[in-house]
Amino acid sequence: MMTNNNLNNIIPDNYQKFYDNNVFDKARENIREKKNIVRLGRDGIVRELPNVDFDLGIIAGSRSLNPYYSYLITGRDDGKVSIEAKKVAGMKDHIVLLVTHTFMMNNAEVLNQALHFFQNGYFRKE
Numbered sequence: 001m002m003t004n005n006n007l008n009n010i011i012p013d014n015y016q017k018f019y020d021n022n023v024f025d026k027a028r029e030n031i032r033e034k035k036n037i038v039r040l041g042r043d044g045i046v047r048e049l050p051n052v053d054f055d056l057g058i059i060a061g062s063r064s065l066n067p068y069y070s071y072l073i074t075g076r077d078d079g080k081v082s083i084e085a086k087k088v089a090g091m092k093d094h095i096v097l098l099v100t101h102t103f104m105m106n107n108a109e110v111l112n113q114a115l116h117f118f119q120n121g122y123f124r125k126e
Contacts, residue, residue: 059110060094062078062083
């Protein structure tokens with residue numbers, strides 16, 4: 001086990017003050033205290049955001065590469081986020097495509113739908 005005495009031998013003098021003043025412990029404590037500021041879920045920070053005041057279209061994926069993550073997420077999802085969680089108050093349109101969260105930006109249908117939304121203000125529903 002490495003003790004503070006062992007660290008003295010490998011840490012340059014100009015960094016020693018961080019260890020002597022417990023800067024890292026204080027930083028970890030700050031993070032623990034502030035982690036509740038950003039709350040996830042229905043009662044999280046999303047509720048505190050104002051409605052969007054611009055034309056917003058959201059493309060949600062519904063294919064997962066990770067069945068375990070999908071098991072943990074309530075409802076239909078893309079392996080990272082539920083489809084319902086992607087909806088935003090004030091959005092102009094929303095579409096669900098059979099794509100994964102991770103690679104949706106490489107999908108031709110996603111790109112075509114985004115372009116259609118930019119040009120027309122809504123997604124093409126087929």
